Amino acid sequence: MMHFKKYINLVAAMLLVQLSYAQSKIATVSIKTAIYCDHCKQCESCAPRIEKAAFAAKGIKRVEIDEKTKTVTVTYNTEKTSPEKIRQAIADAGFDADDVKGNATAYAKWDDCCKK
Numbered sequence: 001m002m003h004f005k006k007y008i009n010l011v012a013a014m015l016l017v018q019l020s021y022a023q024s025k026i027a028t029v030s031i032k033t034a035i036y037c038d039h040c041k042q043c044e045s046c047a048p049r050i051e052k053a054a055f056a057a058k059g060i061k062r063v064e065i066d067e068k069t070k071t072v073t074v075t076y077n078t079e080k081t082s083p084e085k086i087r088q089a090i091a092d093a094g095f096d097a098d099d100v101k102g103n104a105t106a107y108a109k110w111d112d113c114c115k116k
Contacts, residue, residue, distance in 0.1 A: 026061065028075045029083040034096040034116075035070045046114050053093035057081040072097075 035046065047065055050072055054063045059080025064073040074086050087097035094106030107115070 025077050025079050026075060027078050028073060029086060030071045030073045031083075031087055031090060031097050032070055033072050033090060034094075034102055035065070035067050046111075049093050049110075050090065050095060053090045053095065054086060056092070057085045057089040060086070 033050065035050075050065055051063045054060055054072060054074050057076070059077035060074060061077065062075040065071075066073070072090065076086065087100045090097035091100040091102050092106065094102040094104075094108075094110060096102045
């Protein structure tokens with residue numbers, strides 16, 4: 001019986017270590033972006049374009065757009081991507097992402113209401 005309790009305690013400790021390690025892989029970054037229209041969440045171009053761009057980086061778990069603060073908050077797996085890669089993915093879709101300027105060719109394809 002004593003060996004069984006030690007075994008259970010060992011397994012429980014290993015699970016806790018594994019769980020805390022798995023949680024440490026997840027991080028969140030808020031990125032200032034170029035959201036110019038006042039309806040970006042409803043616009044058929046803006047929000048899906050931002051979300052698709054962010055999800056293009058591997059390991060993305062969640063993308064939240066706040067048009068009032070002009071930020072995109074991205075939850076991601078740190079082993080699969082980084083804030084730099086996420087910023088670049090958003091910039092590749094034409095949106096400024098912090099200090100990374102949006103791709104001009106992608107920006108040219110936006111709806112007029114979404115441009116400056």
